[in-house]
Amino acid sequence: MKGPRGYPLIGNLWDIRVNAAEQYRKWATKFGDVYQIQLGNIPVVVVNSAATARSIFGQNSQALSSRPEFYTFHKVVSNTAGTTIGTSPYSESLKRRRKGAASALNRPSVQTYVKFLDLESRDFINELYTYGNEGHTPIDPMPMIQRLSLSLSVTLNWGIRIGSQHEGLFAEITHVEDAISRFRSTTGNLQDYIPLLRLNPFNFHSSKAREMRRRRDVYLTALNKGLEERIAAGTHKPCIQANIMLDEEAALSKDELVSISLTMLSGGLDTVTTLVAWLIALLAKRPDIQEKALSEIRTHYRHDQPLCDADDDQKCQYIVALVREALRYFTVLRLALPRTSIKDIVYNGIVIPKGTVVFLNAWACNMDSEVWDDPEEFRPERWLQKPDAPMFTYGIGYRMCAGSLLANRELYLITMRLINSFRIELHDDVDCHPVRGNADPTSLVAMPHRFRAVFAPRNGRVLGKTLKETAVEEK
Structure with missing residues (x-):
């Protein structure tokens, strides 16, 4: 395949060191929607349009069912606790884990989690109300968003809550998982592509990776041990991990259970957290969208129902469209986790051989001008006009995100409330521009710069009264 020329030893690594997905998108205008690059000693095929993504990934789902193994993440960070489902190469173990996760994240299961979505999103609103001094003090919403995502993940997986951002476990997990997310970057770890760098005796990159691995092992061990003790004592609450552990037919090993735990933990913290931060930043700069959304919400809920109904399964279509547009426009996982072909693939008469690394440029696919006339604009109404248009934020094919139903339900309720x-x-x-405003253009996940906003209650008396009443009911 044709593609951009690279440099000796490093290939195209210098060109994609920042905002890789955007650079891949630009190269597509010159080399076509599918082309080949060289990252160090690894050749990579990059797919950049909706049509080619459907053709290559949709028609070769089984052939592209595996993941490549990268030195920093797979050999250093994941050496003890293992990998998430999403980052694991194809194997019989992966099939068992995917089956367990699928049963825990299907539509009937998600419906049983509504009570947890209700509690955590309500506490999120309460934290914004309290820390924001009822709209009088500007605050950074990120710790509140992180607590919401982390507590929901921990509740669903282990049956316990993170009730406050001041808990020690909150600070440790968010710090370590953020660092580990950076080790998953397909561009930020040069030693993944240039093996010679691994021989450096002063390799601080690997040293930090090992430190994060050790710290992750500590809290994973504590969480799993705590659940085992509660199960033995008969005091555990229903949760994904306990359901799988008590399911004799699941037949999952301890390492496979840990993999599912890691998947639940990292998934929400990586993607949902970041998307909510982008969306809040954009809404702060777009009062017109806020007012349009409020008008649509008011057709379903009165002004004295600030928390809406947690059982509302996305009946306000404008909010559904707003969430989908945020997922498309910001595409927080710009490069979907890479695939490796487990057998030869033929595309346009060209053989892509077994063992080839293939990147889905989800960012470019979501910005495809063949799908949208105005892809650079943030416009929720597009999803009301074309509700069945493709979106690639959750990936495509066999390895697409298993938690998309839960994420959509969570994002809808958070945005409504x-x-x-x-x-x-x-x-x-x-800066809410998805490229210019990216705080770390080398990271796996695109995130906005930290910011403060004012959260002014639309009706302070009603909101305060509702939050107090629901807190009493919970007790």
Whole structure:
């Protein structure tokens, strides 16, 4: 395949050291929607349009069912606790883990999690209300978003909550998981592609990876041991990990159970957290979208129902469209986790041999001008006009995200309650452009710069009263 020329030893690594997905998108205008690059000593095929993604990944789902193994993440970070389902190469073990996760994340199962979504999103609103001093103090929403995502993950997986961002476990897990996410970057770890760098005796990159691995092992061991003790004592609450452990037919090993735990833990913290941060930043700069959304919410809920109904399964179509547009426009996982072909694939008469690494440029696919006339614009209405248009944020084919149903339900409820409870006002001028505003353009996950905003209650008396009443009911 044709593609951009690279340099000796490093190939195209210098060209894609920052904002790789955007560079791949630009190269597509010159070399076509599918082309080949060289990352160090590894040749990679990059797919950059909706049509070619459906052709290559959709028609070769089984052939592209595996993941490549990268030195930093797979050999150093994951040497003890193992990998998530999403980062694991294809194997019989992967099939068992995917089956277990699928049963825990299908539509009937997600419905049973609504009570947890209700509690965590309500506490999120309460934290914005409390820490924001009822709209009088500008605050950084990120710790509140992180607590929401982490507590939901821990509740679903181990049956316990992270009730406050001041708990020690909160600070440790968010710090370590953020660092580990960076080790999963397909561009930020040069030693993955240039093996010679691994011989450096002063390799601080590997040293940090090992430190994060050790710290992750500590809290994973504690969480799993705590659940085992509660199960033995008969005091555990229903949760994914306990359900699988007590299911004799599941027949999963301890390592496979840990893999599912890691998947639940990293998935929400990586993607949902970051998307909510982007969305809040954008809403703060777009009061017109806030007012349009509020108007649509008001057709379903009165002004004295700030928290809406947790059982509402996405009946407000404008909010559904707003969430989908945020997923498309920001595409927080710009390069979907890479695939490795387990057998030859033929595309346009060219053989892509077994063992080839293939990147899905989800960012370029979501910005495809063949799908949208105005892909650079943030416009929720597009999803009301074309509700069945393709979106690649969750990936495509056999290895697409298993938690998409849960994520969509969570994002819908958070967005509904957020807009219905507060008028979000800009305090720090944050750049919401998905490329310019990316705080770390070398990371796996695209994230906005930290910012403060004012969360002014739309009706402070009603919101305060509702939060107190629901807190009493919970007790």
